[in-house]
Amino acid sequence: MSTPLYITMHPADNVAIVANDGGLPAGTVFPDGLTLVDKVPQAHKVALVDIPEGGAVRRYNATIGYANKPLPRGSWVHERLLTMPEARALEGLPIATVKPEPPPPLEGYTFEGYRNPDGSVGTRNILAITQTVQCVAGVTDFAVQRIKAELLPRYPNVDDVVALEHTYGCGVAIDAPDAIVPIRTLRNISLNPNFGGEVMVVSLGCEKLQPERLLPPGSIPIVDERNVADVGDTAEAKLDVVCLQDDAHVGFMSMVQSIMRQAEEHLERLNARRRETVPASELVVGVQCGGSDAFSGVTANPAVGYCTDLLVRAGATVMFSEVTEVRDGIDQLTSRASTPEVAEAMVREMAWYDAYLDKGRVDRSANTTPGNKKGGLSNIVEKAMGSIVKSGSAPITGVISPGEKLKQKGLIYAATPASDFICGTLQLAAGMNLHVFTTGRGTPYGLAEVPVIKVATRDDLARRWHDLMDVNAGTIATGEKTIAEVGWEMFQLMLDVASGRKKTWAEQWKLHNALVLFNPAPVT
Amino acid sequence: MSTPLYITMHPADNVAIVANDGGLPAGTVFPDGLTLVDKVPQAHKVALVDIPEGGAVRRYNATIGYANKPLPRGSWVHERLLTMPEARALEGLPIATVKPEPPPPLEGYTFEGYRNPDGSVGTRNILAITQTVQCVAGVTDFAVQRIKAELLPRYPNVDDVVALEHTYGCGVAIDAPDAIVPIRTLRNISLNPNFGGEVMVVSLGCEKLQPERLLPPGSIPIVDERNVADVGDTAEAKLDVVCLQDDAHVGFMSMVQSIMRQAEEHLERLNARRRETVPASELVVGVQCGGSDAFSGVTANPAVGYCTDLLVRAGATVMFSEVTEVRDGIDQLTSRASTPEVAEAMVREMAWYDAYLDKGRVDRSANTTPGNKKGGLSNIVEKAMGSIVKSGSAPITGVISPGEKLKQKGLIYAATPASDFICGTLQLAAGMNLHVFTTGRGTPYGLAEVPVIKVATRDDLARRWHDLMDVNAGTIATGEKTIAEVGWEMFQLMLDVASGRKKTWAEQWKLHNALVLFNPAPVT
Ligand SMILES: [Ca+2]
Ligand SMILES: [Ca+2]
Ligand SMILES: [Ca+2]
Ligand SMILES: [Ca+2]
Ligand SMILES: [Ca+2]
Structure with a gap:
């Protein structure tokens, strides 16, 4: 022993x-x-x-x-x-009291990425097909299968074709005050850096979430011919929409062919793109944890925290999230805010979530799982302390609400539920181009839209799930490696994965979880 | 002209x-x-x-x-x-005032179905793989692709293998009062007659919705060797669960192989089943509408209503649903209730939904869509009047809450949101073995779990969507056919589709919409 x-x-x-x-x-x-x-x-x-x-x-x-x-x-x-x-009261919190010395910048690190017209950088080159409503999912899926089989082989520089399926768009209270959350989430996912600004939309026609409501004029930053539908010889800039109820569609195959025809134009342009060397500051990393155990806060999350500090020093963007998992450490966060405004925004998000849970007659303690407890986490307070360490030690410079798009670099608090899928979906909407996911109990989580680097908290899990876990932070517990060593390993792996030099295990097996929208508003 | x-x-x-x-x-x-x-x-x-x-x-x-x-x-x-x-107040309603003469029974109609151990009858013979949580969706999907490619060809009597993917199971307030709705929905979908009682479950291990919570002992009506996990030589009746976090799983492929091995046992038993002649009373039909126009309430829905009466006369079960679309006709429904208890149950469902919408600061008028209005439906009152006619004229003999399983035959009000996907998902949970869907604007709706018969309200739609619409009720508006004629046509088509003699268009093209759970409780 x-x-x-x-x-x-x-x-x-x-x-x-x-x-x-x-x-x-x-x-x-x-x-x-x-x-x-x-x-x-x-x-x-x-x-x-x-x-x-x-x-x-x-x-x-x-x-x-x-x-x-x-x-x-x-x-x-x-x-x-x-x-x-x-729960810590949301009044009388220490506000921006910690003023850490700005750490020395980390220079000279680069990766090979796809530079986009709006200035963002993709780590993958994917054709995403936006859908206004679940109604079109079956037809879109049929078309995507044909696109992959018949078209994609002719466009070798395109990594994948992904239908952005979701369950929103109709049968929902779209004018409810909280409906803004799922709507902007869908809008902003369409604009994720990994999709190269090539927005195409499949719409039914009669749905509540009309294409112009999803992507109103001006919401696509660069409107040039890449987002223009082919409507004869009119040169008017118009969202590229295939509407299934269009009178021109006679028979199912005409719908499929419309989608394929539009897809091909975008594939052609995506295929012409090439990776170029960009600074590490173009990374937009979303971090979260799932299936946590007591090692999460000892090995994997501290190593992520170390790596977060490296990324921030390199000028990159790191989002940490999961409201119910930071709620009990709100005083740590407000004190690390770079300005009182940032602290206030965090408090606002926490208060909103407290009220949201209260309406459903639960509180933050609804977060913990049987697996957490089996794994040694006694309650949400202990879980939160181990979750927050993912954010490292840098000042928190910005806050975004669920579904919003990032407007600045640095360490950002992106308020989301802790649900792995909802958090991932909202970080995609924020503009993440790389996802880091720590797990103690183990989950085969993956996304079609961005690479997911999975970090095991324990040696045993990393050993058993050798072809699902990308990083073994369990070496910290065994004393084989330090937190700093694993943090640096992650940083280097991120540059390799972002460059396409390495694939994550979830990419190898094509493990894709669903986009899951956060819809605090009613369905109808 | x-x-x-x-x-x-x-x-x-x-x-x-x-x-x-x-x-x-x-x-x-x-x-x-x-x-x-x-x-x-x-x-x-x-x-x-x-x-x-x-x-x-x-x-x-x-x-x-x-x-x-x-x-x-x-x-x-x-x-x-x-x-x-x-909105019509929920007090002072006429209660069970209409006592229609029981119509003459309709005898001698049969279909070829799969008789289940619990007495229910399937219209298809499908291996369904229940999942406790979204976390396992990627792995299950990988396994299902291999099962379809490698195993299914050896079991020609099995129609399909379907992963019951959903977004619930963790990251949700599972102890919130309203969490009972999504949980019982998932439980009851696993028991749908089209799955032959062959319940198998893929679980992660640390999720909130543990297998024993999803399907507690006794929830599977017939527990014999068909639902027994292979755990060496113990003969104990145990839910057939593949748990991905099980220590025995070393490497991704071991998880895939566990799922395939368990699937094969169920495929063998499903493959041995044969259709037999059963009375039409074994039909459990869920009716709903989507993408409605003003013709919905003039052609398709009245024809469905006629067919509903035929089904009820034949001793079958018909569910109508969609709370916000019957809310304005609640007085018609309470007066048609067979007993005061049934009327009270309907009022209770309406009151619950009023309160649910109110919490989100909307009301029943949030139901209507841009397509409804374009299609001539001015508001939810007009839409409701045209929606209710799907229920025909029989007395309403029962009410079930969202996600509940049917306990009786006849005309049942199954309270669900009007959302096509949520309504379909809840009717699946209730035990539907055939789905009828009317549409005026047109939708390519389909489900993997049961056949969906789609009925067009207009000649023009039926003509253009000739390979998506199964019935053209537009002939009623043109005077070519009567409501009764189309109603009988539907009835005959149902017997053919239920028997597997005919496939619906959605089945031909394999158009499958997502299962969408109704979760009125918070996420975490
Ligand atoms: Ca977490
Ligand atoms: Ca999480
Ligand atoms: Ca077994
Ligand atoms: Ca409807
Ligand atoms: Ca509907």
Whole structure:
């Protein structure tokens, strides 16, 4: 058996987690003399001192709970023994109090990307077919299969053809105040840097979300012939829309052929594009976690946090998200805001989400999963502390609301639900060109629209899921590597993946999860 | 040009709709002397008498609006000229006042179906793969492609393999009061008659919606070896679950192979099944409309209503749905309820939905689409009157809430949103084995799980979409056929489609829309 090992996050903590694969039996003696009085599963907490009944249990230098009964030194501290603290009030928070020295810029790092007319850079060269409504999904899918089989082989520089299927567009309260969220999400996904500005739309005709409502004039930054429908010899700039209910469509195949004909024009232009060397500052990285365990906040997320700092130093953009997973650390975030306005925007997003959950008669504690608890995370407070570390240590310079597009670089708080699919979908809309996903329990998550780099928190998972996990941060727990080493490894891998030199495992297997919209408004 | 024709729904109506393709110009004189003072598009309303400012505009013997200004005889009556009536209060409704004579039973009609262990009957023989969570969708999809390519050819009696993909299962407030709706929907879809009781589940492992929560012991009516996981030589009845996070899975392909191995057992048993002659009373028909125009309530929906009466006389089950589209006719429905309990259940569903919409700061009027209005439907009241006729004239004998499974035969009000995909998904959960969908504007709607018979409201649509529309009810407007004739035609087609003797167009082209869950609870 390997040496018994526990990991403490902060000198002020009174619990640590057991690092060894398979956990440790009662009676185990650690090198410093700490003796387990219970069997403690891997990634679960052990008391470092005697904690009295009602005493604060501290991890990440934060109170993650209060002891329901005396917890002797060496005992297993699990969720049934803790009472969760109340949510931090959103008043009286420290605002922009931390003014970290700007770290030295990181220069000279580049990748090979596709420069877009609007200045953004793609990491892949994909034809995306925007849909106004779920009604057209079957026809579009039929057409996409034919495009892939019959057209794509003739355009070898195009990586893929992706139907942006979603369940919105009709049968929804489209004039409800909150409907702005799904609508702008769909709009902004169409404009993701990986699609090269080649926007084409399949519409039914009678749907609530009409093409002009989805993409009003001016919403596509560069309107030139690339976004112009072929409508005879009129030269008017017009959204490139195939409308299935158009009178010109007689028979199913005429619809399929319309889609294929329009697709071919875009494929031709996409095929002519070439990668060029661009600075690392053109990376727009969305980070999130899913299937978390207690190692998430010890290995993978701190390594992501280190890498986030590298990216910010290189002038790139990093988004962190997941409202319910940062809610309990709001004071850390507001204090790291670069300006009071940024702090206020964060508080606004948290307050909106509190109210949203309250309407459904739940609160932030609805976040945690059976897997989280099995994995050693006692409650949302502990989960949040381990989730926030993905954001590193840089000042937070901007905040966007769900479905909004990024307007600036640096470290950005992109407010989204923690749901892996909804978070990923909203980060796509924000303009992400690379996705980093940490997981402890393991998930085969992938997206068709951007590469997803998956980071395992544990050695054991990385070993078993050797062809699904791209980075093994479990080496941090075993002592093989430092957080900095894994952070740098990730940074280098990002440049390789962004350049197309390496494919992620999700890309290899073509593992594609659904776009899942955040629609806080009613359906009808 | 064909003879100018208008259609009135009830002798007390003061508006009618123009039937002619392309509409009619101002100055057109109808055979009875009515002269158009405006150009009136097809399916739009014309005033039959002078209607004073503030006067009630009546169609289907119901007030669909009040005139905003004087509407002279022969003028075009469109939505901008009408003020919509308030929603009918849910108090003081007529309760079970209509006691129609039970119509003579319709005997001797049969179809060829798959009899299930629980007594239900399938119209198709499909292996459905239930998923607890979106996380597993990519892996399951990969496995299903291989199953179709490598296994299905060896099981020729099995029609298809369908992954029941959905966006629920984690990242959701699973303990919120309203979470019961999506959970029971998923559970009951797994038990749809077309899947032969062969339930197999793909689970991630750490998700909120654990397999035992989705399908608790006893929820699968017949637990025999068909639903038993192979766990060595233990004979314990256990749900057949492939868990991706299982320690036994080393590498991606081991997950794929687990799914394929389990699928093969179910395919073997499904393949051994044979169609047998069963009475028409085993049909469970879900009816809905989508992409409606003013002809929907004149041709297709009345024909469906006629067919509904035939089905009920044959002892079958018919579900009608779409809360916001029957809300304005609630008095008609409560008066047709077979008992006060049924009427009260309908009122309860309407009240729940009123409150649900209100939370999102909208009301029932959020239902109508741009296509409805273009198609001549001025508002939700007019749309509702034309939607309700799908329910025919039989007494309403039962009500189910969203996601519930049917417990009885006859004419049932299955409360669902009007959204085509959500309504279809909930009717699948209720146990539908055949789906009838009427459309005026046209939609290529289809489901992988049950055959969808699509009915066009207009000759023109049926002509243009000749290989997407299964029934042309437009012949009712042209006078070629009566409502009864089209109703009987539908009834016969249902028996043919249910028997597998005919395929619907959606089946021919494999047009499959997504399962879309109704989740009134928050995401996290
Ligand atoms: Ca997370
Ligand atoms: Ca997440
Ligand atoms: Ca089995
Ligand atoms: Ca409808
Ligand atoms: Ca509908």
